[in-house]
Amino acid sequence: xxxxxxxxxxxxxxxxxxxxxxxxxxxxxxxxxxxxxxxxxxxxxxxxxxxxxxxxxxxxxxxxxxxxxxxxxxxxxxxxxxxxxxxxxxxxxxxxxxxxxxxxxxxxxxxxxxxxxxxxxxxxxxxxxxxxxxxxxxxxxxxxxxxxxxxxxxxxxxxxxxxxxxxxxxxxxxxxxxxxxxxxxxxxxxxxxxxxxxxxxxxxxxxxxxxxxxxxxxxxxxxxxxxxxxxxxxxxxxxxxxxxxxxxxxxxxxxxxxxxxxxxxxxxxxxxxxxxxxxxxxxxxxxxxxxxxxxxxxxxxxxxxxxxxx
Numbered sequence: 001x002x003x004x005x006x007x008x009x010x011x012x013x014x015x016x017x018x019x020x021x022x023x024x025x026x027x028x029x030x031x032x033x034x035x036x037x038x039x040x041x042x043x044x045x046x047x048x049x050x051x052x053x054x055x056x057x058x059x060x061x062x063x064x065x066x067x068x069x070x071x072x073x074x075x076x077x078x079x080x081x082x083x084x085x086x087x088x089x090x091x092x093x094x095x096x097x098x099x100x101x102x103x104x105x106x107x108x109x110x111x112x113x114x115x116x117x118x119x120x121x122x123x124x125x126x127x128x129x130x131x132x133x134x135x136x137x138x139x140x141x142x143x144x145x146x147x148x149x150x151x152x153x154x155x156x157x158x159x160x161x162x163x164x165x166x167x168x169x170x171x172x173x174x175x176x177x178x179x180x181x182x183x184x185x186x187x188x189x190x191x192x193x194x195x196x197x198x199x200x201x202x203x204x205x206x207x208x209x210x211x212x213x214x215x216x217x218x219x220x221x222x223x224x225x226x227x228x229x230x231x232x233x234x235x236x237x238x239x240x241x242x243x244x245x246x247x248x249x250x251x252x253x254x255x256x257x258x259x260x261x262x263x264x265x266x267x268x269x270x271x272x273x274x275x276x277x278x279x280x281x282x283x284x285x286x287x288x289x290x291x292x293x294x295x296x297x298x299x300x301x302x303x304x305x306x307x308x309x310x
Contacts, residue, residue, distance in 0.1 A: 040307050041293060046239040048306040056303065059240070064310065066240060073103050079244060086114055086243035091251065097131075099254040107132045107147060112250075114243055119166070122243055125157040125250070128178070152178040156186070157250060168194050168262065173250070174211065189216050192256065200230045200263035204256050205275070222275040226282065227260045227267035233295040236305040237261040266297045 045064075049056040060068040065084070069077040075093020079086055089112045094103040110129035117123035130152045134144040155175040162169045170193050174186040189211045195203040203226050207219035237245060245262055249255045260267050266289055271282040290299040298305050 040309060043310040044239065044294075044296070044307045045310050046236045046305065047308040048304075049236075050304050050306060051302055066244060069244075079241075085116060085120065086241050086247075088113055089244065089247045095252050096254070097252055099252070105134075106150060110251075112247055121159075121161055121166075122246065123159055125159070125247070127155040127157070127250075129153045129155065154178050154184065159246075165196075167196055167199075168246075170194065171246075171250070186211055186214070190253075191216075191219075194259070194262075197228075197230070200265050200267070201227055201259050203227070204259045206256050208253070220276075223256070224271075224273045224275055224282075225256050225259055226271040226273070227263070227269070228271075229268035229286075230263070230265040231268065231289060231297075232265060233289070233291050233297055235261070235264055235266050236297055236307075238264055239307075266300060268300075270301075 045061060045066075046059055048058050054072050055070075056072055058070045059066050060070070065079075065081055067079050067081075069079070071077065071093065073094045075091065075095075078090045080088040080090075090110070092109045093107065094105075095108050096102060097104050097106075097108070108129065108131055110127055112125050112127045114122055115124040115126075131150045132147040133150040134147050137144055153175055155173055158172045159168060160170045160172070161167065170191065173190040173192075175188045175190075176184060176186040178184060187210060188208065190206055190208045192204060192206040194201055203224060205222070205224045208221040209219040210217040240261075242262070248261070249259060257270070257272065260270070268288070269284060269286045271284045273282040274280055285301070287300045287302075289297050292298050292307075296305075296307065
């Protein structure tokens, strides 16, 4: 069941606190020392998100702009700009699309185009996505064949903002199969609503359902994510462009669990609740954080955040 997949992923992602070693960046320059007496003073960039087993994300820059992200399994995210605004993101690699806590063997390629409206607000994201799979070997062959196209989809995301606060209020997604020789139509949707406590995201509710003829049907999946007990220190994700952070949340159906990356501070408690009856009790995870001398968060929820000077 989809509910079980959500819970497995959260357990895998938020379970234990790990340690890591001091490191160098790709140019051989020293990174932020994570021990109690170390720390970086001055302008900085987020360089790595790591556990004691994996590098979850490694950020590469051209000047002050993030242009490439390398994630676990060596997946590559390339980021293009128009001026200082993200204009396109291309992903090639592997994702956990089924929410079981493990990267799928099917590879994924998608391209997202970003459109901005008044006040340089991101208003739409259009996406083309392809999923590839290696077919099983045909005897007498023993090795799987080359990856072949399994399916293609198109998605359109509309972003809405609160008129009084200018904060992101909702994202409406429409999705449909892209089949050659067949008229395209959106057949599914999601609606995501954001609630805030001050500047921090406190709750995210996402509904999924079918659609036909442009009409949204009754939701068949509905989850709430709550982020509470925020500190007053600085989130590592404040150093990343907001368009990239939104793209990261939209990369799979289960990444809403990371919605706190839109916040300037760090939540010490995360909860998930299945809102489709019968409603279970929320599942909660808590953490304590470490910080450096400039009050940037360096460790929490099993992940260490490595910085480098700009």
